[in-house]
Amino acid sequence: MRPRLAALTVAVLVARLALVSASAAPAQGAREALGQDPACQALTPASIGGPLPRDPETVVVRWLGHTNYELVYRGSIFLLDAYYDRVPRNHAIGIVPADVRKATAVFIGHPHFDHMSDAAAVAQQTGAVVIGAAFAGDVLAKGGLAARQFTAVRGGEVLQYPGTTVQAVLGRHNVIATTVPEGFLDRQQAALQAAALQAPYSDAETKQAEAIRARGSRDPAIATTGVINYLFTFGSGFRVLFADSPGPVTAAQRALMETIPGVDVAMLPYVNFEAGIPPLVDLVTTFKPSTVFLGHHDGPGAMLWASNYPAAYAIRRAAPATRTLDVLYRTPVCFNTATRAMAIGRP
Numbered sequence: 001m002r003p004r005l006a007a008l009t010v011a012v013l014v015a016r017l018a019l020v021s022a023s024a025a026p027a028q029g030a031r032e033a034l035g036q037d038p039a040c041q042a043l044t045p046a047s048i049g050g051p052l053p054r055d056p057e058t059v060v061v062r063w064l065g066h067t068n069y070e071l072v073y074r075g076s077i078f079l080l081d082a083y084y085d086r087v088p089r090n091h092a093i094g095i096v097p098a099d100v101r102k103a104t105a106v107f108i109g110h111p112h113f114d115h116m117s118d119a120a121a122v123a124q125q126t127g128a129v130v131i132g133a134a135f136a137g138d139v140l141a142k143g144g145l146a147a148r149q150f151t152a153v154r155g156g157e158v159l160q161y162p163g164t165t166v167q168a169v170l171g172r173h174n175v176i177a178t179t180v181p182e183g184f185l186d187r188q189q190a191a192l193q194a195a196a197l198q199a200p201y202s203d204a205e206t207k208q209a210e211a212i213r214a215r216g217s218r219d220p221a222i223a224t225t226g227v228i229n230y231l232f233t234f235g236s237g238f239r240v241l242f243a244d245s246p247g248p249v250t251a252a253q254r255a256l257m258e259t260i261p262g263v264d265v266a267m268l269p270y271v272n273f274e275a276g277i278p279p280l281v282d283l284v285t286t287f288k289p290s291t292v293f294l295g296h297h298d299g300p301g302a303m304l305w306a307s308n309y310p311a312a313y314a315i316r317r318a319a320p321a322t323r324t325l326d327v328l329y330r331t332p333v334c335f336n337t338a339t340r341a342m343a344i345g346r347p
């Protein structure tokens with residue numbers, strides 16, 4: 001029963017949040033063919049042994065909790081961020097770091113622990129190269145990763161994979177704390193935690209959290225020089241943009257957008273509840289995505305998991321052509337990079 005219920009929830013949320021455009025019959029046929037690919041049905045990510053897409057035009061996008069994603073295209077498995085073993089009481093994603101056996105590359109959006117704590121382990125298990133800002137290098141070395149498996153980027157680099165080009169673009173860390181009254185975010189967090197009836201961490205939980213937090217960098221310079229967005233261009237021009245902190249829009253992001261009209265898919269972060277909506281909307285109006293996935297909003301329990309609805313509705317008002325998806329962990333969302341048809345898995 002459970003998988004069926006999960007699929008139904010996805011369908012309902014998508015129906016509720018998506019801006020559905022009138023679809024012609026051929027588009028419907030393309031969507032059906034896409035949806036029949038086992039890779040577009042399975043809840044098992046390709047990185048832990050799930051099926052690869054059959055059609056060379058299909059890219060599979062999966063949200064793996066927080067701002068973790070998997071992109072699969074023409075035999076390449078790209079992992080975006082790597083924070084699977086999360087601090088205590090987070091919802092289980094359904095995979096643990098030891099499960100990850102296949103990856104081509106791991107792209108780190110910025111080297112705070114909640115974006116890279118499992119990158120060293122995953123890269124060692126898979127042989128994947130980790131790409132990220134230089135701050136990540138020390139953390140990965142401490143985690144036992146050989147230097148040759150890390151590529152430092154600062155924005156402006158272009159990486160090539162079969163059928164795929166990836167551009168690194170300098171972003172910015174969020175400055176939401178400066179846009180609300182002093183101490184507001186801490187008070188908000190404490191109030192939500194109290195409303196969630198959560199007891200403080202036990203000693204064992206505190207230790208566990210500290211060990212996870214140590215697998216990231218706390219360098220203050222990350223705010224301005226450590227946040228890297230990645231623009232994937234698949235096949236003849238299907239664009240997927242990954243950003244994992246909603247900072248003020250940078251000159252590099254604007255310069256990128258002068259070279260392209262918009263992106264097909266963006267994975268964007270929704271943090272700090274209400275206060276995080278304006279910077280999120282700024283990223284949407286900058287990147288002009290047809291489809292947005294939201295991440296970073298899935299805190300523990302129910303009180304600390306921000307509903308996507310207010311953010312999605314703000315996006316619709318600001319960018320009526322953008323569709324916001326709200327999918328469950330591991331649900332495959334497939335896009336045909338040539339026809340731009342989309343199919344959401346119903347395993």
Ligand SMILES: [Zn+2]
Nearest residue numbers: 110112173245
């Ligand atoms: Zn951060």
